[in-house]
Amino acid sequence: xxxxxxxxxxxxxxxxxxxxxxxxxxRALRGVDLxxxxxxxxxxxxxxxxxxxxxxxxxxxxxxxxxxxxxxxGRPANGLSRSELADVRGKMIGFVFQSFxxxxxxxxxxxxxxxxxxQGVSTRERRKRAMAALQRVGLTGREDHHPSQLSxxxxxxxxxxxxxxxxxxxxxxxxxxxxxxxxxxxDVMGILQGLVAxxxxxxxxxxxxxxxxxxxxxxxxxxxxxxxxxTQVPVPTEAA
Numbered sequence: 559x560x561x562x563x564x565x566x567x568x569x570x571x572x573x574x575x576x577x578x579x580x581x582x583x584x585r586a587l588r589g590v591d592l593x594x595x596x597x598x599x600x601x602x603x604x605x606x607x608x609x610x611x612x613x614x615x616x617x618x619x620x621x622x623x624x625x626x627x628x629x630x631x632g633r634p635a636n637g638l639s640r641s642e643l644a645d646v647r648g649k650m651i652g653f654v655f656q657s658f659x660x661x662x663x664x665x666x667x668x669x670x671x672x673x674x675x676x677q678g679v680s681t682r683e684r685r686k687r688a689m690a691a692l693q694r695v696g697l698t699g700r701e702d703h704h705p706s707q708l709s710x711x712x713x714x715x716x717x718x719x720x721x722x723x724x725x726x727x728x729x730x731x732x733x734x735x736x737x738x739x740x741x742x743x744x745d746v747m748g749i750l751q752g753l754v755a756x757x758x759x760x761x762x763x764x765x766x767x768x769x770x771x772x773x774x775x776x777x778x779x780x781x782x783x784x785x786x787x788x789t790q791v792p793v794p795t796e797a798a
Contacts, residue, residue, distance in 0.1 A: 565632030568594040573626035586612040588782040599754045601773035609782040618730045619643045652721030656733035658713045660705045667701040670719045691719035711742035732763045747772040748795035
């Protein structure tokens with residue numbers, strides 16, 4: 559008796575994404591096939607306009623394909639309602655952005671807690687999990703600091719802790735080191751590599767080869783198509 563193989567964590571089949579901008583039609587993605595398995599670290603590379611951000615938006619359920627199929631754990635994500643997509647994001651995906659996207663008038667702890675507030679988790683449980691997430695990224699003792707009192711690297715650590723708070727299996731990082739210096743970028747990538755070592759799947763958008771070098775797999779896009787997909791030995795770091 560045969561046993562079905564476990565489906566890929568994330569799978570795109572012939573995905574296209576087209577935008578209508580006035581009289582122009584922009585084909586941001588053109589028939590993309592991509593499989594990302596559990597525990598992989600994948601860097602999506604390409605110049606501006608290559609389609610890498612559009613690809614991440616679809617992988618992160620922030621957008622949907624115009625054509626083709628997107629499967630998460632073997633289940634189609636196409637055609638889900640906004641509330642259903644939000645539910646998938648809340649349970650499956652943690653996001654880290656270049657601009658940190660922290661609330662300026664709230665503490666680091668409160669910023670990290672935010673996703674759990676939307677899920678109706680109790681105050682006591684939120685605090686417990688947020689403290690643990692901040693400890694995981696090396697920010698013990700900074701819980702009450704506001705973003706203006708933190709360095710860029712510390713703010714990005716808060717953003718990573720916020721992405722971890724729901725225990726989502728996938729972390730999507732869009733240019734997470736774009737506003738950071740080289741040393742801080744290395745530290746942040748060390749944290750992301752540590753998450754992969756713990757079994758998380760990390761998908762990273764970058765246009766910098768030295769940042770992509772921290773991933774075990776690099777997918778390069780040009781004009782909405784994948785032109786290269788290769789594995790590599792990632793640059794080693796010590797998880798900060």
